[in-house]
Amino acid sequence: MEISPTIFIIPTGIGCEIGGFAGDALPTAKLLSSASGCLITHPNVMNGGNLSEKDQNIFYVEGFSLDRFAKGEIGLKRVKEQKIGIIFDSGIENEILVRHLQVADACVSTLGINVHSYVVTKKPISIVIDPDSSKMSSGIIENPDILIDAGKCLIKKGVTAIAIVTKFPDDSDSPETSIYREGKGVDPISGVEAVISHLISKFLKVPCAHAPALSPIDLNENLDPRAAAEEIGYTFLPSVLIGLSNAPDIVELPAQHELISLHPDQIESIVVPHGALGGEAVLAGMEKGLNIISVKNQNLLNVTNEFYDYPNLFEVSNYLEAAGIILAIKKGITLNSIKRPLNKIQKCSHSN
C-alpha cells in the first residue's frame, strides 16, 4: 500500500484550540491517518479520557520517544499486543484506586486488552504544578526515582508497556480548571503529565502513557464539548490502555537483529500547530529537510517560520487542507500544479 509516513504533533499544555482538551484531535488524527496511510502521533492527541479508538495506520508513541524517533535514534516495530503494567501513585485514595482497578479489569474483560499487573509506588510521587496559569502548563514531580523504580519492578515481571496513574491535587474549584472545562484555557495538569511519561520513556525505553487520578468533580452545565470526554466515568484510564494495547515496540538504532516496521528515514512530513515550531521533533525534521505542515490552530506560542525561513514549510488554514497536502505528497503530485497562477517552467543557463 502507498504511504507517506507523517508525524502529527499537538504539543501538550499550550492551549491548542484543536487538541488542547480531551482527545479532541482524535478525529483529525483519523483524517491525517487516512490521507497518509501511516501516522505517528502521541497520547495527547489520542487520549480522550474514557474514549479512544484504534487505527491500524496510527503508531501511538509517547512524546519523548516520538522526539527520539524524529531524531533518528529509534525505530518502531508493530506488535499484536503489549503486556501492560500499571503504576499507581501511592498518593491515590483507596476508593479511587479501586475504581481504576475495576476499569483495568473491564478493559481485559470487554476489550480483550492484556493488562498484566500493577504496582503501587513506595511513596507518593508528589506533583508540583507551576502556579503561573498565564503561561503554558508545566510542573515537576518531587520523587522521580520512586516512579522509575516502580516501572523497573513491572518490567522485571515481564511487562512490555506501562500505564501510569498519579494523584493530582484536588483543584476542581480552581479558576484554571473551570476555565479549561469551559473551553477557554490551558489544561493545567497536562505539562506535568508529559514530564511523568517522558521520565518513563527516557529511563525505561518502553511504550507508556499517563492518566491523572482526580476526585469526581461537580457537574458543570457550561462544559465545552471538547472537554466532555473527561466527564465520563471515574477515571481517564481506558484511553491509555487502548492506546498502549498495541503501541509499537521501541527499537534502538542501529538495530542488529530486530525487525523494524517503521524506520525514521521513511518519515516525509510533520504536521504541527502554527506557532509551535520550537519542539525537538520539528527542529530534527528541519535538519532532515522534511515537509513541515504548519496548521492554524490557535495556541499560546508564536514560534513561527518568520524566525527560521525554512523552505519546505507549508502554512495552511486547517487540518482539512493539511490532509490535502499529505495526499498530494503521497501521490507525488507537485503542489504548484494545483495552485493558480501556474508559472511556466524555468530556463536554466549554462554557468562556467
Add this chain to the structure above:
Amino acid sequence: MKLSSVDLNLDWPVSIKLKNLREFIIANLEKKGDVIRWSIVDIQNSIDSFGTKKLKIKVVLAN
C-alpha cells in the same frame, strides 16, 4: 534525582545555522542537567546589528 522547571534565555547567533540549532540548544541545556523535556517557547529578533535572535526555552532538568 531532583527535577526543576526552568525558563532559560539563550542567544542564537547568526553563525549557528538552522540545521545546527537543535544541537546548539541541547549542548547548552546539558551544561545545566539531564534534559527531560524542552522546547523553544519564544523567539525575538535582537535589536543589535549582529542578527542575533533571543530564544526563550522552557526546560525540565534532572540533577
